[in-house]
Amino acid sequence: MSMAMQTRGPSVAQRRGAAAARPPLAPAPLARSRALRVCAAAPVAGAAKIIDGKQIAEDIRREIAAEVAALKAATGKAPGLAVVLVGARKDSETYVRSKKKACAEVGFESFGTDLPEDASEQEVLDVVARYNADPNVHGILVQLPLPKHIDEQRVLDAISITKDVDGFHPQNIGSLAMRGRSPLYVSCTPKGCLELLKRSGVELKGKTAAVVGRSNIVGLPVALLLQNEDATVTMVHSRTPDAAEVVRRADVVVAACGRAEMVRGDWIKPGAVVIDVGINAVDDAAAKRGYRLVGDVDFKGACERASAITPVPGGVGPMTIAMLLQNTLEGAKRQIGAPAN
Numbered sequence: 001m002s003m004a005m006q007t008r009g010p011s012v013a014q015r016r017g018a019a020a021a022r023p024p025l026a027p028a029p030l031a032r033s034r035a036l037r038v039c040a041a042a043p044v045a046g047a048a049k050i051i052d053g054k055q056i057a058e059d060i061r062r063e064i065a066a067e068v069a070a071l072k073a074a075t076g077k078a079p080g081l082a083v084v085l086v087g088a089r090k091d092s093e094t095y096v097r098s099k100k101k102a103c104a105e106v107g108f109e110s111f112g113t114d115l116p117e118d119a120s121e122q123e124v125l126d127v128v129a130r131y132n133a134d135p136n137v138h139g140i141l142v143q144l145p146l147p148k149h150i151d152e153q154r155v156l157d158a159i160s161i162t163k164d165v166d167g168f169h170p171q172n173i174g175s176l177a178m179r180g181r182s183p184l185y186v187s188c189t190p191k192g193c194l195e196l197l198k199r200s201g202v203e204l205k206g207k208t209a210a211v212v213g214r215s216n217i218v219g220l221p222v223a224l225l226l227q228n229e230d231a232t233v234t235m236v237h238s239r240t241p242d243a244a245e246v247v248r249r250a251d252v253v254v255a256a257c258g259r260a261e262m263v264r265g266d267w268i269k270p271g272a273v274v275i276d277v278g279i280n281a282v283d284d285a286a287a288k289r290g291y292r293l294v295g296d297v298d299f300k301g302a303c304e305r306a307s308a309i310t311p312v313p314g315g316v317g318p319m320t321i322a323m324l325l326q327n328t329l330e331g332a333k334r335q336i337g338a339p340a341n
């Protein structure tokens with residue numbers, strides 16, 4: 001989801017309260033992805049197939065649970081994730097709760113520190129330093145956004161790059177941008193977008209891609225990841241002269257601009273694949289809660305032209321936490337020195 005949306009007005013989670021409960025995950029065979037079957041079997045109003053992020057994320061979480069069980073059996077150790085929450089935003093509290101619950105379901109150890117809204121930057125830095133030094137903590141994340149008086153960049157820079165499971169450290173983003181280098185971690189939402197494409201069988205090599213939005217945490221890393229897969233990528237932003245024309249040339253569109261339904265259906269090239277990162281709450285008197293969620297893409301219009309599309313909710317969103325678990329597991333295996341399987 002685009003950070004622009006997350007920081008504007010009352011968030012979706014603020015309006016909705018707690019996230020829906022999920023049953024605990026039992027380990028299941030590694031290669032059991034139902035994503036394509038679901039995608040192929042779920043046509044919508046137009047021709048587009050739905051890329052079911054909720055199902056794909058669940059498959060990944062089962063795979064992770066199985067790997068954690070094997071890691072524990074081999075080493076006696078479990079991956080550990082530390083989550084730092086500053087303040088009492090309802091949406092952030094909901095996401096942190098979901099992350100801790102997801103950790104428990106896959107067998108991770110979870111650590112957490114909740115600081116009050118008026119905590120000083122030094123207090124946050126001290127917590128990060130403590131987790132950096134703790135050998136049982138393999139991944140650290142500071143839930144964003146932070147209160148305004150805290151320098152977000154300084155806090156993110158303080159997380160050890162070996163434990164930076166959010167992939168927000170400039171060294172991790174820098175390594176993603178350089179040919180011949182690999183970041184230790186790729187940030188979760190961009191990584192989730194690529195995983196959705198991969199598990200849906202979308203070939204990227206030689207394709208044209210348009211990324212709408214240029215944030216450090218979604219637009220930029222998604223563009224770099226697509227380019228690393230040999231797609232030819234154009235970034236579209238608020239100063240792009242004719243955004244619609246650029247998007248119309250793209251085989252793959254990733255929308256992460258944080259503006260409800262900004263990408264119109266007639267911007268989509270027939271047959272294109274559309275990944276919608278936005279989560280925007282719009283008032284809807286007919287909806288039970290008085291609002292509904294929409295993405296950055298006009299879903300109905302895009303369905304008429306796209307070959308495949310992610311829905312909102314249930315598309316990219318659930319992949320964020322699945323990728324966080326994946327990053328933490330990878331980090332733990334590196335730090336524990338797990339035997340190769």
Ligand SMILES: Nc1nc2c(c(=O)[nH]1)N[C@@H](CN(C=O)c1ccc(C(=O)N[C@@H](CCC(=O)O)C(=O)O)cc1)CN2
Nearest residue numbers: 006012013095141142143144188313314315317318320
């Ligand atoms: N340190 C971080 N802070 C934030 C991140 C992040 O990746 N790291 N991302 C977002 C919030 N976020 C996780 O933290 C997150 C947002 C949305 C979802 C999700 O599954 N959304 C659902 C719908 C949710 C709803 O109904 O409210 C969906 O799209 O289907 C997961 C995680 C900002 N902060």
